[in-house]
Amino acid sequence: DTEVTQTPKHLVMGMTNKKSLKCEQHMGHRAMYWYKQKAKKPPELMFVYSYEKLSINESVPSRFSPECPNSSLLNLHLHALQPEDSALYLCASSQEGRGGANTGELFFGEGSRLTVL
C-alpha cells in the first residue's frame, strides 16, 4: 500500500472547468512534489514545496496552480486546461535527512489520470 494518497484516481474535465487534485502523506516528510507523466515517458517535475513553501516551479503554465495548506497536504488547482495537458499527475514526497539534506528517495502516490476534452 502506498503511503501517499492521491484523489481522484481519474478525472475528466472540459477546457472551461475548474478542478483540483489532492495529495496527502502522513510520513512526516517535509518536501512534496507534483510530477506530470505522459504515456511511455518518465515523470517530469512541475513543482516542489519544502516546509510548505514553494521551492521550485519548472516554468509551469499558470493554468496549473499548486497549494500546500499544511505539511501533509498538497493540492493542484486546474483551470482552463488544454487537451495536451491530459496525463498522469503524480504526487511524491521525500524525507529531510540529517542537517536538513534531502535523501533523494521519492515516495509516489498512484497518480491522478486526467483527461481534458
Added chain:
Amino acid sequence: GNSVTQMEGPVTLSEEAFLTINCTYTATGYPSLFWYVQYPGEGLQLLLKATKADDKGSNKGFEATYRKETTSFHLEKGSVQVSDSAVYFCALYTGGFKTIFGAGTRLFVKA
C-alpha cells in the same frame, strides 16, 4: 549537465530468465542512484538505491551496483517472474530536489 541513459525497450523474456537492464549516468559531484519500478496503472515505487561508489542495492531479488569507474548502475535479476512485468526507471539525485530519470525500460515476462 546531469543525465541518465537506459537501454531501449521493450525487453521480452520468458519466466525464469536472467534480466539485465543497463543504465549509465553523467553527473557532477557524487550522485545517489536509484531504480524505480512502475507497474501498470500505478505510480512509481522505489525498487533499490545506492548512495556511494561500490554500494550494492538489492530488493525482491533485484540487484544493482554503483560503479563509479564505469558510471553505471545496471539492474539484474537472476530469475524473472510474470509479476515483474513493468516499466523500470533508472534515476540519479545530486541535490536541490531534482531527480533525473532515464527514459524507462518496459519489461514483458511471458509465462
